[in-house]
Amino acid sequence: MRAKRNQSIETICIHGKDLRRAVDNTGAVSFPIYQTAAYAHPAVGESTGYDYSRLQNPTREETERIVADLEEGIDALAFSSGMAAITTCFELFKPNDHLIVTDDLYGGTIRLLEHVSKKNALEISYADTSQSDHIISNIKDNTVAIYIETPTNPMMKVTDIAKAAKIAREKGILLIVDNTFLTPYFQKPLLLGADIVVHSGTKYLCGHNDTIAGFLVTNQDVISEKLRFLIKTTGGGLSPFDSWLLLRGMKTLALRMEKHQQNAISIAHFLKEHKKVAQVYYIGLSEHPSYEIQNRQGSGYGGMLSFRVNSEKTAKQVLQRVRLIQFAESLGGTESLITYPIYQTHADVVEEKRKEQGIDECLLRISVGIENEMELIADLNQALG
Structure with missing residues (x-):
C-alpha cells in the first residue's frame, strides 16, 4: 500500500487516509458486508488472513481503519456497544489499581464503575477533572489511569486535555478520553496527549439512531496489542452489518x-x-x-x-x-x-x-x-x- 496522504477530514470520513483493503474484486463502491462467521483455509498451514469473525472481519476492519484515521490513531477497535468498549478498556487494569474519573459521567459508565469495576477490586476516585488541581490531589501511588469525558454528560464541563495529559505523563499513568460528544471532527484527544480515546459509535459516528456500537482508539503499539488480545478473548466485536452501518454513517x-x-x-x-x-x-x-x-x-x-x-x-x-x-x-x-x-x-x-x-x-x-x-x-x- 502507498504511504498515507494528507487529506481533509471530510475526505477521510469517506475514504480514510489510504486506499481501502483489496478484499473484493467486483468494484463495489459501497464496502461489502461480509456476513460470515468462518473462513475456509486453502490448505494446512495456509490462511486468507481471516479465520473467524470474532477475531477479524473485513467489514469491521474497514470501519476500524476509518475511525483510526479520523482520530489520528494507529489502531481502532470496534465493539458491540460503547459500554462494551469501556468495559474492555477497564480490563487493562488489575485488582487494587486506582483510577481517577470525571465526577460528571454518563450514568451507564458510573453504573459500570460502581457495580462491576469495584466488584473487580478497582479503586475509583471521582473528581472534577475540569479543575486540574483536583486531578493532582487525587493521584495515589497505585493510580494507573485518568478517565475523562469532555464535555461531560449532562453538565457540559470541559477538561483541559493537554493539561491532563501532562499530569498523566509526569506520573507515568494513562489518560483515557471519551470523545463521543465532539467526535474527531471537532476534537482529537490523541493529538493533545491522550493514550486511548473512547466512543459510543451509536451516537454521532453512526448518526442515524439505527445501530449500537463502540470504539477504542490508540496511538501506541503496546496498548493496541493488549486491546486486541482482550477483544479476541472477550468477544465483544462489532457485527459485520453494524460495521457497515457505521461506514455508511461516517460518510456524512x-x-x-x-x-x-x-x-x-x-x-x-x-x-x-x-x-x-x-x-x-x-x-x-x-x-x-x-x-x-x-x-x-x-x-x-x-x-x-x-x-x-x-x-x-x-x-x-x-x-x-x-x-x-x-x-x-x-x-x-x-x-x-x-x-x-x-x-x-x-x-x-x-x-x-x-x-x-x-x-x-x-x-x-x-x-x-x-x-x-x-x-x-x-x-x-x-x-x-
Missing part, C-alpha cells in the same frame, strides 16, 4: 456535525432569553467557564446542550408538549431528542451524587438534530409555553 459525519452545531448555537441563544429557562449549559456560549479552553483544544462545540427550567412542572410540560423534538434517551442522530437525565441517563446514580452534580427535576438535555433550526426553536417555544 462532517456535514452533520456542522449542522448539529449551527442548530445548537441558535437554540442555546433562544433558550438564554426565555423567561422559563434559568440556565443554559452549552460550550459554544462565550459565557461558558471553559469557552477559551474549548477554543484552544477543539475546532467546534457540537450539538449537545442542557438547560435548567424554572420548575419540575415546566420540565415535565416540555417533555409532554414537544412534537418535532422527540422525548427519547439517546443522542447524536439526525433527529433531535430531548432527555430527562434524572429519570433516564442518570436514573441509577444515587440521589445525593445526582444533586451534587446539578442533575435534578429541572434539568433537561437536548441532542440537537439536523432539522430546520427555526422549526426546532418554534417547537421548544410552544412546549415551554
